[in-house]
Amino acid sequence: MxxxxxxxxxxxxxxxxxxxxxxxxxxxxxxxxxxxxxxxxxxxxxxxxxxxxxxxxxxxxxxxxxxxxxxxxxxxxxxxxxxxxxxxxxxxxxxxxxxxxxxKKGEKSMADLLLFESSHVMLAPWHNLSSRVLKDKSSPFEGAHGDDVWKYASKNPVHSKLLDDAMACDARLVVPEIVEGCPEVFDGVRTLVDVGGGNGTTLQMLVKAFPWIQGINFDLPYVVSVAPESEGVKHVGGDFFEYVPKADAAFLKVSNKNIFSSFPELVHCHFPP
Ligand SMILES: C[S@@+](CC[C@H](N)C(=O)[O-])C[C@H]1O[C@@H](n2cnc3c(N)ncnc32)[C@H](O)[C@@H]1O
CATH class of the missing domain: 1.10.10.10 (Winged helix-like DNA-binding domain superfamily/Winged helix DNA-binding domain)
Incomplete structure (x- = not known):
């Protein structure tokens, strides 16, 4: 038996x-x-x-x-x-x-996210996974590139653009669901700060859906310095470990939930970077 x-x-x-x-x-x-x-x-x-x-x-x-x-x-x-x-x-x-x-463009396009994740820069950390498991205390990204994700991006504008475009691509997929699924959370919100808002795509979409909102896109100075201007969205550069601009509400977008439907095993692990 x-x-x-x-x-x-x-x-x-x-x-x-x-x-x-x-x-x-x-x-x-x-x-x-x-x-x-x-x-x-x-x-x-x-x-x-x-x-x-x-x-x-x-x-x-x-x-x-x-x-x-x-x-x-x-x-x-x-x-x-x-x-x-x-x-x-x-x-x-x-x-x-x-x-x-x-x-390359369009509401459902995942091209920018795919190009980012398949870039040499983003794939290199995966090659260091075993050394992290064995002994390495630094992140695989730091092991591969000598800097953390954001410092590396600050020194490499081409990679930084790839990253911002990838995040914007994710925003285009996620924000319509927020707008449709829980519009009531934006009732009465006159000012909204997006903490780590990248190039401002998320706020741009939220302000379009809820035009009474004044958006403050808060991100690192090198990110907001190249972010496109958009009506109703003010870019502010800074470090969220030091301060966050005052607003009626703060918004912090994390990973697209669909990643966890496709790879449920990722829910409980911190994968590179
Ligand atoms: C994973 S991305 C998310 C971007 C955007 N929220 C989205 O979902 O499309 C994280 C963002 O946080 C920003 N960031 C990282 N460290 C930061 C810091 N210390 N202060 C402000 N922004 C920071 C990065 O530049 C990046 O744009």
């Missing part, structure tokens, strides 16, 4: 033989999706009036059909784009709900 039979053992072995390859090549999902965003595949198909064949797509993107075919085959296999038969016997590609997340 309860002992593993030879048949079950064989099945587990056979399963492991297949499963292990996921870990060997798990990185390919992110690499191919990043490639698709950089090439602008979803944008090209979205902007075309009808489904695009491989030859149309490759000439529009300026790449070799044979290389593009391999990328498209991978993406179609993962339900990012669909194939559709078209006239004269060719196959054409169409958008799916997932491929629309790869559009």
């Amino acid at each position: 309860g002992s593993v039979t030879k048949k079950e053992e064989d099945e587990e072995e056979a399963q492991a033989e297949v499963e292990i390859w996921k870990y060997l090549f798990g990185f390919t999902n992110m690499a191919v999706v990043k490639c698709a965003i950089e090439l602008g595949i979803a944008d090209a198909i979205e902007n075309n009036e009808c489904p695009m064949t491989l030859s149309e797509l490759s000439s529009s993107l300026g790449c070799a059909p044979s290389s593009l075919y391999r990328i498209m085959r991978f993406l179609v296999h993962h339900n990012i784009f669909k194939e559709k038969p078209c006239s004269h016997g060719a196959t054409a590609y169409v958008q799916t709900a997932l491929s629309r997340r790869l559009l």
Whole structure:
């Protein structure tokens, strides 16, 4: 009773033989999706009036059909784009709900967040995970880059822009749910400070939905110095460990809840950085 039979053992072995390859090549999902965003595949198909064949797509993107075919085959296999038969016997590609997340702009675009998370800077800390587990007291990000996330961004404007754009991308997904789900919390709020508000996208959306609010976007000076101007939003630079501007209410946005639906194991761990 309860002992593993030879048949079950064989099945587990056979399963492991297949499963292990996921870990060997798990990185390919992110690499191919990043490639698709950089090439602008979803944008090209979205902007075309009808489904695009491989030859149309490759000439529009300026790449070799044979290389593009391999990328498209991978993406179609993962339900990012669909194939559709078209006239004269060719196959054409169409958008799916997932491929629309790869559009460079738009309400549901996740492109900026994907480009940020797949950047060399953000992937390097993952390579230090074992040293953190063994002995390292510093964060994996610091181990990889010598500075914490924010200091590193303050010295690297290109990375800082990538980070701000990624956070804004998350804001575009989350804020509409707040506006729809609990508008009453903004009743009577005349001034609202977003603590660590990045480039001000969150406040920009909140002020648009609740126009009686005066927004104060509070973030580190190097972040607000390049944040775009927006009506109803004042940028204030400073360090929230020292002070936070006075307002009727303070807003602090944390991670998108959907990350925990996709990766429930992350709920109880502090993953890099
Ligand atoms: C994870 S991001 C969140 C951005 C934004 N709230 C959002 O969700 O889109 C954290 C923000 O806090 C800012 N931040 C970090 N340390 C800070 C500090 N000491 N004082 C003010 N802002 C800080 C960063 O520059 C960054 O914009």
